Amino acid sequence: MNYDLLKIVASVSLGNIPTGADATFPQWAGPDPTIVHVQAILYSSLAASLISAFIAMLGKQWLTRYAQVDMRGSVVDRSRYRQRKMNGMTAWHFDLVIEGLPLMLQASLLLLGYALSNYLFIINRVVASVIIGFAGFGLLFYLLITSAATFSYNCPFQTPLSLIIHFLIHFDDKHKKYLRRTGKWFNHVFSCKKWRWQVPKQGGAGVPHAYDFNDTSDHIELFIPNPSTQPTMLFNKETDWEDYVLDSDCIIWMFDMCIDVDVIMAIMKFIPEVVWHAGIHTTPLQRLYDTMFECFDHSSGCPIVIPKFRDKAYLAAKALLHLILQRKCIGKEHAAGVFESISSKHLPLAPESYDGDSDLTSTLGIIDCVFGHPKSINWQDFSFTTVHHVWMGHILLYHAWDVLQHCQSLPDEIKQFITHSFCLDSPPASIIADCLFIISLTLGIPLHRDDLSATDKR
Amino acid sequence: MNQFPQFNTNSGFKSSRIGDQIDAIYERLVKTFENPPPSDDPGVSATIGFALEALQLISHLYEDKLALKSYNLFHTIMDAPIPEIHSHKKWEASCLTISGAYKGGKPIPQVEDHQDNYTQHVLTFLNHHFELATGDDGQDQDIPIQNALYALVLTSNPLLPVSLKSFDSTKSLFVRGIQYAIQGDRLPSLRKTTLLFLPLICDQWFNANSPIMNSKQMRSFCIGWASAVDSVDLEQAPAIKMAALTVLLEMINSPHWCPHVVPEKLALLKDLKLVPDGFQPLQNCINNPNVIDTIRDAENPMAIVYWVTTLWSKYAELKPKVQEQLKTTTKEIMKNEQTPGSDVSRSPIGKCLLDMTLELRKVKDELRQYPTWPPNPAAAPLEKKAKDLGLAVGALNTIRRG
Numbered sequence: 001m002n003y004d005l006l007k008i009v010a011s012v013s014l015g016n017i018p019t020g021a022d023a024t025f026p027q028w029a030g031p032d033p034t035i036v037h038v039q040a041i042l043y044s045s046l047a048a049s050l051i052s053a054f055i056a057m058l059g060k061q062w063l064t065r066y067a068q069v070d071m072r073g074s075v076v077d078r079s080r081y082r083q084r085k086m087n088g089m090t091a092w093h094f095d096l097v098i099e100g101l102p103l104m105l106q107a108s109l110l111l112l113g114y115a116l117s118n119y120l121f122i123i124n125r126v127v128a129s130v131i132i133g134f135a136g137f138g139l140l141f142y143l144l145i146t147s148a149a150t151f152s153y154n155c156p157f158q159t160p161l162s163l164i165i166h167f168l169i170h171f172d173d174k175h176k177k178y179l180r181r182t183g184k185w186f187n188h189v190f191s192c193k194k195w196r197w198q199v200p201k202q203g204g205a206g207v208p209h210a211y212d213f214n215d216t217s218d219h220i221e222l223f224i225p226n227p228s229t230q231p232t233m234l235f236n237k238e239t240d241w242e243d244y245v246l247d248s249d250c251i252i253w254m255f256d257m258c259i260d261v262d263v264i265m266a267i268m269k270f271i272p273e274v275v276w277h278a279g280i281h282t283t284p285l286q287r288l289y290d291t292m293f294e295c296f297d298h299s300s301g302c303p304i305v306i307p308k309f310r311d312k313a314y315l316a317a318k319a320l321l322h323l324i325l326q327r328k329c330i331g332k333e334h335a336a337g338v339f340e341s342i343s344s345k346h347l348p349l350a351p352e353s354y355d356g357d358s359d360l361t362s363t364l365g366i367i368d369c370v371f372g373h374p375k376s377i378n379w380q381d382f383s384f385t386t387v388h389h390v391w392m393g394h395i396l397l398y399h400a401w402d403v404l405q406h407c408q409s410l411p412d413e414i415k416q417f418i419t420h421s422f423c424l425d426s427p428p429a430s431i432i433a434d435c436l437f438i439i440s441l442t443l444g445i446p447l448h449r450d451d452l453s454a455t456d457k458r
Numbered sequence: 459m460n461q462f463p464q465f466n467t468n469s470g471f472k473s474s475r476i477g478d479q480i481d482a483i484y485e486r487l488v489k490t491f492e493n494p495p496p497s498d499d500p501g502v503s504a505t506i507g508f509a510l511e512a513l514q515l516i517s518h519l520y521e522d523k524l525a526l527k528s529y530n531l532f533h534t535i536m537d538a539p540i541p542e543i544h545s546h547k548k549w550e551a552s553c554l555t556i557s558g559a560y561k562g563g564k565p566i567p568q569v570e571d572h573q574d575n576y577t578q579h580v581l582t583f584l585n586h587h588f589e590l591a592t593g594d595d596g597q598d599q600d601i602p603i604q605n606a607l608y609a610l611v612l613t614s615n616p617l618l619p620v621s622l623k624s625f626d627s628t629k630s631l632f633v634r635g636i637q638y639a640i641q642g643d644r645l646p647s648l649r650k651t652t653l654l655f656l657p658l659i660c661d662q663w664f665n666a667n668s669p670i671m672n673s674k675q676m677r678s679f680c681i682g683w684a685s686a687v688d689s690v691d692l693e694q695a696p697a698i699k700m701a702a703l704t705v706l707l708e709m710i711n712s713p714h715w716c717p718h719v720v721p722e723k724l725a726l727l728k729d730l731k732l733v734p735d736g737f738q739p740l741q742n743c744i745n746n747p748n749v750i751d752t753i754r755d756a757e758n759p760m761a762i763v764y765w766v767t768t769l770w771s772k773y774a775e776l777k778p779k780v781q782e783q784l785k786t787t788t789k790e791i792m793k794n795e796q797t798p799g800s801d802v803s804r805s806p807i808g809k810c811l812l813d814m815t816l817e818l819r820k821v822k823d824e825l826r827q828y829p830t831w832p833p834n835p836a837a838a839p840l841e842k843k844a845k846d847l848g849l850a851v852g853a854l855n856t857i858r859r860g
Contacts, residue, residue: 409507415515422518429476432519436479442512443486 038119045111052104059098076247083246086253103160106142113138241279248280255284264291265312271319272391276326285323289342292316296349303349310360317349317363318391324370325398329405346371358382362392369413370399377413379420386428393421393434400438410442477523483516484527491531491538491551506540506547513554520561528558529609536579552583553602560608577621580609588635603639604648611654618658627659628670637675640682649686650698656683657704660739664708664715676718680709684720700733702726707739716752724753724761730768744772750783766791767810770854774846781853788857811854818847 011017030036066085069078089095113135120128142159149155149162150169251274254267268288276283295313296303305313328339350364362384365377384392396414403411418435421427490509495502516524532555540548584606591599610618626632636659638644639652656663663670671679683705692699706726709715733740743749753765769776769784776784792807821844828837 410511410515415511418515419518422515432476433479435515435519436476436483439512439515440479440483440486442508442515443483443490444508445482445486 032122034118034122038115041111041115041118045108045115048104048108048111052101052108055097055104056101059101062094079250080243080246083250083253087246087249099160099163106160110139241277244275244277245280247274248276248283252282252284255287261312265315268312268315268319272322276323278330283323283327283338285320285327285338286342288316288320288323292320292349302352303347304351305360310357314360314363317360317367321363321367321370322395324367325395325402328370328402329398343371346373348373348375350375358384359388362388366392366396366399366413369411374411374413377416379416380423389421390428390430392417393431397434397437397441400441404441410438414438480516480524480527483512484531487512487531488534491535491540494538494540496541502541503544506544506551510547510551510554513551513558517554517558517561520558525559525561528555531555532559532583532609533576533579536583537575549586553605556580556583556605556609557601560605560612577610577613577618577625580606581621581625584610584635585631588631588638591638592631592634600639600645600648603635604645604651607639607648607651607655610658611651622658627662628666633663633670637671637679637682640679640686642682642685646689650690650695653683653686653690653698653705654701657701660705660708664705664712666714669714673718676715680715680718680720684723687723687726699726699729703729703733704739707743710749710752711739711743711746713748716748719752719756721756721758721761724756724758725764727753727761727764727768730764731771740768741775744769744775745777745780747777747779747783750780750787754787762787763791763806767806770810770814770850773850773853785853785857788854792858807854807858811851811858814847814851814854818844818851821847 031039066089069082073081113131117128117132117135120131145155145157146159146162146165149158150165153166155162247270251267251271254263258264258267268291271284271288292313295306295309295316297306324339346368348368350361350368355361358381362377362379362382365375368375369377396417400410400414403409403414418438421431421435487509490505495505517528532552535548535552535555538548584603587599587602587606590597591603610622627636636652636656639648642649669676687698687702690698692702702723703726706719706723709719710724730740750762750765750769754762756762766784766788769780770788773781773784788807792805821840825837825840825844828834828840
């Protein structure tokens with residue numbers, strides 16, 4: 001047919017009028033266009049089904065890889081490895097891809113229904129009406145449950161479409177501008193980098209968050225400046241920053257997921273082991289404060305720790321103090337307003353008179369001081385466990401760092417702690433070292449990044 | 459986070475070794491005080507204030523290395539060109555450093571303070587705090603004064619006697635300060651330190667041509683000194699005992715001071731046998747004819763016995779006049795001791811005679827080990843001692859017989 005058409009066009013272009021058989025247009029000898037249309041849709045449906053099956057098989061492999069424990073090492077190492085994989089899934093929107101599979105199958109079913117209805121309509125309208133009826137009913141049912149699930153998140157008939165619509169609406173729930181936001185969201189999704197480290201603003205020498213990372217494609221390296229120009233760092237250069245990010249992610253995830261008291265206690269015990277550096281963007285500060293607050297009986301006006309929650313209160317207070325002081329040092333929570341939010345509603349928790357629990361009382365006393373309720377702490381009344389005393393010395397070093405950054409004089413609680421520690425018969429060397437570091441800070445002697453560090457937990 | 463890390467690199471200030479940290483802190487403090495910001499610099503107050511805060515904190519820590527560094531920093535601070543407006547901070551800093559140096563009340567090991575101005579720094583510091591203590595508002599300055607006196611007493615500076623000689627310790631302020639430090643309401647440790655310090659200035663105080671204070675003040679000082687001596691267990695503190703004996707001998711040797719000596723304290727003369735040969739205060743006293751009269755007239759009957767016993771042991775060294783006084787006094791004592799039925803040999807004088815006789819015999823036995831000819835230079839001191847003892851024993855025997 002194409003040949004015939006070309007012949008007519010060539011003749012006309014040469015000025016010859018086609019005549020006879022040459023002048024008649026060729027007729028279509030293939031299948032009916034409706035059949036072509038229907039077959040195209042049927043093939044589309046088939047392709048969508050096959051692709052869904054293909055991706056489903058791949059997804060099965062991905063999940064198997066995620067589930068397997070393919071490394072040896074400590075619990076911390078393995079947990080970090082698993083957290084790293086989980087972070088990858090989140091960063092690469094694995095859930096979205098998997099949720100897309102049923103959507104493709106549903107689209108495939110829709111295409112099949114449409115193609116069948118269209119095809120049967122030209123063959124037999126009675127049979128077609130049955131098919132159209134069921135297909136319409138199915139589509140209507142789907143639209144209804146999608147609408148219901150979109151309007152009510154608690155509706156059990158969730159579909160992938162309803163989840164996507166719900167997500168898009170929820171994405172900008174405040175202003176209902178989800179259409180505009182959707183565009184932005186797509187841009188965000190497609191321009192999203194795998195590693196989204198925030199490059200902090202340079203705060204000058206001595207500012208703790210003044211560090212950077214170099215992406216060397218296969219790994220992330222800390223930027224280590226020249227010794228002559230190196231700013232004073234708050235954290236050990238050999239600290240594995242990425243691991244602490246994983247630790248923090250793990251802590252936050254478990255805090256959100258777990259309700260078991262023992263797990264919560266273990267998490268709070270673990271929090272002081274993490275260096276909450278500026279590369280960590282989310283902290284459980286508010287949650288920790290609430291957990292600690294719940295351990296107190298406020299009915300009498302002045303908070304009293306509930307005896308059975310004593311350990312929980314201590315661990316929460318220790319974790320909170322560790323977290324708040326480290327984050328204050330790098331100005332994160334402070335800038336974000338979380339600190340102000342807690343400070344504004346905080347009421348003194350330390351007991352007015354010493355009740356014999358040195359570790360808890362001293363921790364609460366420092367928390368009160370940090371949250372703007374300074375009070376004299378009689379360190380000489382306390383009889384600390386060595387572990388707590390060592391920890392307290394180290395955390396007060398962060399406190400001193402924070403205060404002296406703002407050119408303020410050392411708070412009394414720190415001075416009294418140093419005096420008390422120096423006057424002990426044989427204080428542990430690490431406490432003396434921390435106290436001497438605080439004195440060094442007072443004199444403006446810059447700390448080396450190795451001066452503040454964390455022990456290896458493994 | 460519970461343990462401090464082990465540092466393994468070697469640049470900057472980063473060490474878990476406490477010694478290194480102390481080095482860095484003191485290095486910064488020395489720099490701060492050696493080159494303080496100019497007085498018109500708005501940061502001068504803050505800089506000195508932070509240094510002072512650091513000093514206040516570290517002064518609670520004691521170890522030998524810290525004491526030495528505090529001592530050296532003290533002298534740096536005393537030399538520091540601190541603006542006048544911040545002089546009170548300078549004095550406070552000097553207090554803290556000298557406190558850090560002598561917190562343990564021990565001599566500072568390996569101190570190299572052979573510079574004359576080091577003593578001047580301490581004396582300047584001492585005068586300043588004497589002024590505060592004895593001023594109208596009478597501030598409590600016990601600890602700074604005690605530490606300054608420690609610095610003078612415990613120093614290994616060979617130039618100290620020269621420096622003290624050129625320092626006029628008889629000035630009114632200094633005298634009032636020492637009077638303040640010895641009084642009964644002061645810290646016992648301050649009084650002890652003052653007892654140790656007094657021998658260093660006793661030449662200027664007790665051998666002056668004219669009295670450095672009036673009689674009432676001298677009496678008050680002697681009472682204060684006596685009570686300070688009483689507050690110390692001298693058997694456990696031989697250094698203080700020697701210091702007390704020195705001051706006592708200087709007092710009884712002084713025509714101005716001897717009337718004010720507390721009689722009970724003459725009992726210290728019992729321990730004169732412990733003093734080394736050639737002990738200068740004793741040498742000054744034994745040839746002073748007034749001393750024997752002073753002691754005899756004192757209301758302490760045993761004092762003259764102790765003194766006479768001491769004089770007999772040094773009989774040959776005495777001037778003829780004093781020898782005559784000694785014989786006369788000994789006769790009086792023996793006369794008083796002679797009661798019906800008493801054993802003369804058990805009296806103090808008899809015991810003294812016995813001791814000297816035994817000593818003489820012992821010296822003679824030692825002399826027999828040397829041949830009589832040719833003369834041996836090593837035997838000469840023994841021969842002299844035997845001769846002196848023989849003279850004393852002979853004179854005492856003569857008195858005893860009759």
